[in-house]
Amino acid sequence: MIQFENVGLRYGLGPEILRDLTFHIAPRSFQFLSGPSGAGKSSLLRLLFLTLKPTRGLITLFDHDTATLSADSLAVLRRRIGVVFQDFRLLDHLSTFDNVALPLRVIGRDEESYYDEVAELLGWVGLGEHMWSRPPVLSGGEKQRAAIARAVIARPQLLLADEPTGNVDPQLAQRLLRLFIELNKSGTSVVIATHDIALMDQYDARRLVLHDGYIHVYD
Amino acid sequence: MTSRVTTALRKGLARLRRRSQRPGSETRGDVHIVPRDSIAANALAAVVAIMTFLAAVTSGGVAMVIGSANEWQSEVAREMTIQVRPTPGRDIEAEISRAQALARSAPGVAEVRPYSREESDRLLEPWLGSGVVLDDLPVPRMIAIRIARGAVVDTAALRQSLTQSVVGASLDDHRSGINRMRGMAKTAIAGGMGVFGLVLAATVLSVTFATRGAMASNRPIVEVLHFVGAKEAYIASQFQRHFLGLGLRGGALGGIAAMLCLILAGRVSDLLGGSAGEAEAAALFGHFSMGFTGYVVVAAEVGLIAGVTALTSRQVVIHTLRNIE
Numbered sequence: 001m002i003q004f005e006n007v008g009l010r011y012g013l014g015p016e017i018l019r020d021l022t023f024h025i026a027p028r029s030f031q032f033l034s035g036p037s038g039a040g041k042s043s044l045l046r047l048l049f050l051t052l053k054p055t056r057g058l059i060t061l062f063d064h065d066t067a068t069l070s071a072d073s074l075a076v077l078r079r080r081i082g083v084v085f086q087d088f089r090l091l092d093h094l095s096t097f098d099n100v101a102l103p104l105r106v107i108g109r110d111e112e113s114y115y116d117e118v119a120e121l122l123g124w125v126g127l128g129e130h131m132w133s134r135p136p137v138l139s140g141g142e143k144q145r146a147a148i149a150r151a152v153i154a155r156p157q158l159l160l161a162d163e164p165t166g167n168v169d170p171q172l173a174q175r176l177l178r179l180f181i182e183l184n185k186s187g188t189s190v191v192i193a194t195h196d197i198a199l200m201d202q203y204d205a206r207r208l209v210l211h212d213g214y215i216h217v218y219d
Numbered sequence: 220m221t222s223r224v225t226t227a228l229r230k231g232l233a234r235l236r237r238r239s240q241r242p243g244s245e246t247r248g249d250v251h252i253v254p255r256d257s258i259a260a261n262a263l264a265a266v267v268a269i270m271t272f273l274a275a276v277t278s279g280g281v282a283m284v285i286g287s288a289n290e291w292q293s294e295v296a297r298e299m300t301i302q303v304r305p306t307p308g309r310d311i312e313a314e315i316s317r318a319q320a321l322a323r324s325a326p327g328v329a330e331v332r333p334y335s336r337e338e339s340d341r342l343l344e345p346w347l348g349s350g351v352v353l354d355d356l357p358v359p360r361m362i363a364i365r366i367a368r369g370a371v372v373d374t375a376a377l378r379q380s381l382t383q384s385v386v387g388a389s390l391d392d393h394r395s396g397i398n399r400m401r402g403m404a405k406t407a408i409a410g411g412m413g414v415f416g417l418v419l420a421a422t423v424l425s426v427t428f429a430t431r432g433a434m435a436s437n438r439p440i441v442e443v444l445h446f447v448g449a450k451e452a453y454i455a456s457q458f459q460r461h462f463l464g465l466g467l468r469g470g471a472l473g474g475i476a477a478m479l480c481l482i483l484a485g486r487v488s489d490l491l492g493g494s495a496g497e498a499e500a501a502a503l504f505g506h507f508s509m510g511f512t513g514y515v516v517v518a519a520e521v522g523l524i525a526g527v528t529a530l531t532s533r534q535v536v537i538h539t540l541r542n543i544e
Binding site: 049079090094103 | 250252254257439440442443444445446447448449450451452453540543
């Protein structure tokens, strides 16, 4: 599904922060992406999410060479990927429902066609009572669940999560992990960037470890 | 058939239920991806309103100056004067009648009015003072000619026929005065257009920077839309539509305020009509009147300023997206 071949990345004229990355992400797979702070986890996620272009190497996403795609084609490809940001990135002026529905709205779907889907998903992540609440009144955990719901509402083939348990307590972290496992079982490939060893120890999954700009894969 | 009706009814009820679940009276159409009433949006609308007001008042003033300048030119250009000097042994009244008849017969002449002896004497009063007996002096007599609006009189032919038929007659078509007036009017028009251009440029620049400022607070929205897979055109259209509405709202407010000010100035000017000062001001600057063209210009300014806000927001969106990538 995703193939990296000798991918390198540098910002401007600085040193190469990611070097010779060669790995693949298979359909329906589950992996943790880890490494020390500053190892380039977020940069690698941005490469996976097509908001950064590599300075060298080849990235193939859903059988497309990303270097040759137009901005519009990249946007269409991005719809097949869901992202959960560490800082949630919810829009404060929209309700939880409208935040979660955003990926469906931008593809031109009418509210009547997605209302039940969004309501059902919000119920599933435990936010049924907060459907019309705005993000500023939600707790950290509720915001995180809303962000996850937004990432998966369009049934993406790949889910990327950047430190999804960084702002929540261990109980909630465990619940969120179970949520990701459920999503994976329903067919979505999952990449969770984290340096939370305890979280990784809770689930036996493939590990991609970044160190000194190189990637080490532990299947 | 029955099942179709039932399905339609169920869908309608579901729609009503969904709408009733939204807080307050908010419906799907009320949910704006770009927030409508943020502080930045209101501040931008205020800037647009103020700048449109200034631009509209300037355009109204310039239109008034241009109208007055054109009026001066056309009024002066529509007048000519025949001067008949007394000649010993000739009956001046007969010469005046002949000159009058010649002038009347010239194509394009609307009105011919000879000045009487008393009127001619009065013309000299500013220089000689009143009460001076001028009976023994050879005071020239004047005939004022008014040209029909839009008509052109063959002054060369009229001058020639006057010289041939009337002793002591000469024709003054005010050419040098008109040329000076034309120069003055052109200077006034160029000055007015220059001021208008500067105000318009200042308006466009300040609206552009105010829009950029308002857009800065919307960067997170652009980013989130980008991350959820929205195409560039979709994101740009969301902001463009929002800022076009904002520009139209502010522009209409400023434009209407300017129109009301100009109409009020016109009414005040009419109320004060008849006073010596008002008459002189009207002669110099014309009347406070927008006219149809004035309203069209103000409407065009509102459209231009709204367009500038919309296009600037679009440019900022595209620039932001390029930065993200």
